[in-house]
Amino acid sequence: MPSQAEENYLKAIYHLGKQGCLSVNTNAVAKKMNTKASSVTDMLKKLAEKELVNYIKYQGVCLTDEGKRTASNIIRKHRLWESFLVEKLNFSWNEVHDVAEQLEHIKSQKLINELDVFLNFPTHDPHGDPIPDKEGNVQKSQKIFLSQINPGVSCSCAGVKDSADNFLQYLDKNNIALGTNIQVIVKEPFDESLILKINHSTLTISKEIANNIYVKIN
């Protein structure tokens, strides 16, 4: 059974390696994990030993099927716990990450199955990210950014790209939550800033903000 540290590394490699095999490099993992490259190398050797990753010296690393299964199971737990915190314990979406980061490592199959039942089989976490199923399958949704929406079109918030605390707080402050209806009124050609209509009030946002919000066209 993988240790907490191993699980965190697997998750980091999973998130970094959306492309193909042998694509994730040591420095990228070190940056994501807030450790040094030398620590990453040590861990990669251990994970390779356990056949959770394919690792070739100097070439990069990727998850094996077993590693992928393990990683997506941790992500499943992380997102189910985030959902629990928001749905049942009055957490807001910018408060859940650190706690879920701990809860995802609790070892109990029954616990996570029953949590899933208790939450009525949610498909997405509070940030709009899909919750992998028991087999590790993740629902692939083609994500559109708010920045890609043309003036006059109405859409609703389907998630965020970067769920950094201060970004989520910005959204809260401006009454944008998961599912909130957004209409693009004007797209300024000069800086690509947008004027939106949200709940009968208008809001101007920068290109950077619009590039961090996923939407679904109504």
Added chain:
Amino acid sequence: MPSQAEENYLKAIYHLGKQGCLSVNTNAVAKKMNTKASSVTDMLKKLAEKELVNYIKYQGVCLTDEGKRTASNIIRKHRLWESFLVEKLNFSWNEVHDVAEQLEHIKSQKLINELDVFLNFPTHDPHGDPIPDKEGNVQKSQKIFLSQINPGVSCSCAGVKDSADNFLQYLDKNNIALGTNIQVIVKEPFDESLILKINHSTLTISKEIANNIYVKIN
């Protein structure tokens, strides 16, 4: 902030040291923690360094006020999580301990406060043990064993002394749960075994069993 290992030691010392100060000896801790005495000595030195215990070489150990606060907070978390698992996630009382043993170490004040609210401020866990309040105060209940009840008297199950898995399963099998009504019909003088009436059916139990069940006289 104490590590997971430190928290487990503090809890063990707390449970062993119901008497007075300097009463808990190294071997007792080692036995409870399933470690060797030498490991305990090492840890006691570290905990003493952090002023969580008073420790005198060869004399024994006890918790400081700060240590007591920390320990009872972990026990509070343990018992709240056990309650959650039984109340909300369909765990039975013999399945909760190992999971709560992990969950008790999650660091988040908001989490435990909200869990308390969500469960509607429970006072006892699924085994009948009192849940310490935020300040660490534990409701002291004078515990009576079923073995102390005289024939003809009616009482209800208020908890168990040893919540070992196979003991709890024995109780489940015989339809004894927290709150179950129990009437003592006969107390056999020879071996102190009891004949009970539970839900209109009779059950004979040994002295050992009766010594593990706490009851409240109706």
Added chain:
DNA sequence: GCCATTTTTTAGACTTGTCTAAAATTATTT
């Protein structure tokens, strides 16, 4: 009060996960 037994501590070793500094390898310039 002394000897034997038990309890407790020390000494030294090991694993996991981390670090710094130096060496090796790969990538990029010119």
Added chain:
DNA sequence: AAATAATTTTAGACAAGTCTAAAAAATGGC
């Protein structure tokens, strides 16, 4: 195609938590 720069790995160290084996202290019997 070298030389330089960047990335990655190795070497050696450290803290936490554990162990075994040996030494030290306390306890109990007589």
